Amino acid sequence: MFKRHPLLKYYLKKIVTYIVTIWGAFTIAFFLFRLMPSNPIDAWVKSLERQYSVKIDRGSELVDYYKEQFGLNGTLWEQYVRYLYNTFVKFDLGPSFINFPTPVQELLLARLPWTLALMGISILIAWVLGLLIGAAAAWFRTSPVSGWLTNISIVLSQIPPYLIAIFLVLFLGYTLKLFPTRGAWDAQYPVGLNWNFIQSVLWHSILPASAIIITSLAGWILSTRSLIVTILGEDYLMYAEAKGLSPWEIMTRYALRNALLPQTMGLALTMGFMMSGQLLIEMLFVYPGLGELMSRGIQVFDYNTMMGIIILSIFSVMTASLIVELTLPVIDPRIRKEIMS
Amino acid sequence: MKRNTLFSLISMVVIFVMLAGCGAPAAAPTATAEIINPPVIKDTEAVKPTATTAPTAEPTKEQAAAPAEPQTFTVNGVTMPFGRNEVVINDQVNFSVFDSFNPFIPNGVEFAAGWWQISAEYLWYVNYATGEIVPWLAEGFDYSEDYKTLTIHIRKGVTWNDGVPFTANDVAFTMNMLKNDTTLSGPGDTQYWDEVTATDDYTVVFKMSESRPRQHQLFYVKICTGQIIMPKHIWENQDPKTFKNFPPVTTGPYMLDKTYPDQKIFVWKRNDNYWNKDNMPKAKYVIYRTGPGADQQLAEIQSNNMDIFGMDYTTYVEKKAEIPQINLIAYVDPCPRGAFFNTAKAPFDKAEFRRAMSMLMNRPKWAENIWVPQSKPAVAPWADYRNLDKFINQEANDKWGTLQYNPEKAKQMLADLGYKDDGGKLVGPDGNQVKFEVGTPVGVGGWEYSMAQDWIEDLKAIGIDATLQNFEGPVWWGKVDTGDFDAGFWWMCGATIDPLELYSGFTSDLVVPIGETATRGNAMRLQDPELDEVVKKLSAINPEDPDALPLYMQAYDIFMRDAPGVPLIQTYYTTYSNTTYWNNMLSNQNLYTVPFNWWAQITFVLLNIAPK
């Protein structure tokens, strides 16, 4: 059957890989966290003892009860099977500890829009700009401006956004007092679809977003440029040029189109990874996103919250790349051909 | 656990710092401050009933006239429908729970948001600043001769803020709820109670299985808070594991008005039917809010947007002249910093070794060059409070020298134990170099961490291969409880009014083997029959009994000899108050209660201040 339907085989293979990789990453993450020598319940009991400044002799029952609540009872293997079942069959990530007994999925949903808005929009802006500037830099690859642009991009591309953010906060936030340096919006406006609120959100997002845009923009410029430069050297474009196609047509019809595919793939992956949030950036700007939630979870070793965010991230990375892989044969005839042969 | 200097980089507001068991904003200042040592705590029973015992001291500074009265003002971006001069604003850490006031489940209530402090009330308050133990919801107590029956007399005329009278039934109900369900977080004492009953509306009787002459102290507010009582008529038909208790019904001077979760504000309004009419607070509102970050704080202080708050001491010293309306209050925390040893593990299984290690701790230098503001070396395993002085056994201090910095003596003691210097390495009787790890729940750069770091340099100098590591709270306490540690630096929350609080945590019946979790204390795993014996005798005797003091002296001697944990330096903290809108605010000269806005004793400030 697969012999006659190679495309079907391709799809099946991708979907199986998708499922296996998600399961594998889930498993690695689960055991990584559980094998770390800490658990939230004992720590909480300890803090109670200090709060009452008495010894809690009732400790063990209290601990047992909450271990059960948090799915920390039984052997590691039992915990794993139960957690796997709850996550993928019941879509239940368990109660959070930092905000007991609110389920983790509720916490994630509350934080998700902030991360999506900040990261998603910055990544998208950087991507579009990067594609355009990169294409221009490739086209005018002999001009000194292009050369300088590329050099600056190279220098910026590997600097962690966090360090850029410190610079921005220092100069634009403190010295010049141009932009707010903390929070996601001005607290005087109620959250909702009103202009004041939206304006305030945008205003507050300028510094964190710039930090992300600057570094990822440099990366996109470089990769787009090198993709297009490579394509521009191909014989068929020489041929097309000889045939009398205008540079604009060559650029849009061949070069940009060919660069678009791998770059879309890259965008999808980056979008997937943003789910874990830019932890340091969100902490620096006290931004109420998933990264800040993660940092709170880690502080008390709230397994459920930490795993929830990791699972969300794994799931979105894999789904994003699956979508790209499944649509590639549809939009790119060459890949289809390769699969069919 | 809330001590998370790990993330302190990012913002003070994101962070809880563990001070003495409660959360407080972090600060990293320098230089010296004038510290007020609280006087002696007076005798428990001889205190007049409802007085808040505050002196009517005049303000200590020349103050500018209060600004013209605005009808509204803005805090954290919210425009409040009342005047700035009608409210006291308390700055706190980053809040996250706004709809739940259940103290019996994990994270069921925000700790430093006002409920524990100014809305809930307690049976007794220990006021370290005036030296009094103030009976509040209780009027007094009696014990039977064998100290197995405790009778608490509840104050008459107290009402919950919904009008229902507060009675002994509420106390008995709450205690029975905690006794019957040990999965609720509550005191360990419940296991000793055979029966808790309200014999009438104003009398609660505890029948206990052992002699417990200090049982009533459970209801004292000692550090931060005390045992809380819930209204029976609200809680009796609820499942305490899921009940949100919102809005909370309390007996206190303030009740919940409104919360602003997005802006991180709790607004408390005055309970105009407050039972304690003589002490009706003057401020109509109290706000607990998540304060601004260190960066915006100064601007907000200059615009007088806060009344009781913490700030970076170095910044205060640098900017003092610009903010004359701000009072500095420096205060001794009840927990001196401490170092602890795992006595079940070599080389710390020998008391002489532990004492030698303690003699390598340069306490005077740490007090002067590390702690901010400058502090003093500890002379006893508790805070520098006058009421505890009588329990210090100076003879034992001199005999053992445990708290003296004395590297020569330490080397001598190690040599006597069979440790030898082998080409710069200190080699033990087993032929191996002495090697151990020091842990701390305090982040890199924190003061406790830095003291440990300095200690390690002294250890290396005599050839010990010691390393230092900081752990997040949960990890560290897990390691300590299971005995998976050698030595650690944190704080010694031993004694506040009675050293037995400290000693009883080191008896051998609490010890579990290494690898098992010590849920009942004594994670240092000290086993000393002598100490057990003294603690047993002390537990059954009234602390005021003339026979008690010699026992206290003996316990002190054993503790200094065994040194399962040693105090390091006094813990001084600073906090600040604003005199712009309120008279009789706290200052170093006018200190009538514990000055921290996350301690329940802060209520006395609200009951004593007057508008300008």
Place this chain on the structure above:
Amino acid sequence: MRFLLSCWRTNSKFRVGIIILAVLIFIALIGPIIYTPLLKGNSPARPGSFARWMPPSLEHPMGTEGLGRDLLADYLAGLGTSLTIGFISGALATFLGITVGFFTGYKGGWVDAILTAIANMWMVIPAYPVLVALAMVMPTINIYTMSIVLALFSWPYSARTIHAQIVGMKQLSYVEMAKVSGQGDMAIIFTEIFPNLIPYLFMGFAFSTVGAMVSEVGLEAIGLGPANIVTLGLMINYANQWTAYSRGLYHLLLIPVGLLVLIFMSITLINRGMEEHVNPRLQTKTEK
């Protein structure tokens, strides 16, 4: 070596990168000579050695900081440790990556399939949060354990690069020839494949070093660095503890951040220089 020399000759980015990095390494190396006399026998990290916040003077050219240490010594010592950790973990990750990449790429088959699958699973786990949690519970963090942990999270990337190169090279005619002529696997790897991989090894190393240092700074900046030594990331953390922003002590932030940016820039330039040397099409100026 020959590869590096020819990079130096032909590529200006490579030269600039090397020069910046060499200067930084030089400063780090002579650091102890400068700061030892300032410290009066104390180690650079020892707190409370001097009074706090002393202004700059001859004895303390940059003054002292909030823990009573010499600020200049902090930065000199920190530069050294930060570089060391970056290089060690970069080398470790490259080694791991090469081993796995070589093995899977050359052998192919189910070994390849399984190891590649594991590498893929490892890569979709967001590394930084896991690193933070790990660093918090690690029994001892020193330069070496820190490097190992960082390497554990950056090997899949170099493994993948090497893997792709090997798979490509396997099909090359000269490797086929060697196989036919009956040379053993090891012989083929070392005589035929390895020499051609050298540029990619250097690139992998540079890339892993940058990757490891990004995580390193991220961890130290939240106070999770190794104990008892100073690093640049840790100095950023301290700057915040000392409220450098609100007190206007901007140099406390600018110096460590600036040094780190210089390190990242120089390594990236070197990496790019090597890439351009191998793949001249990437170059900015030479094309016609």
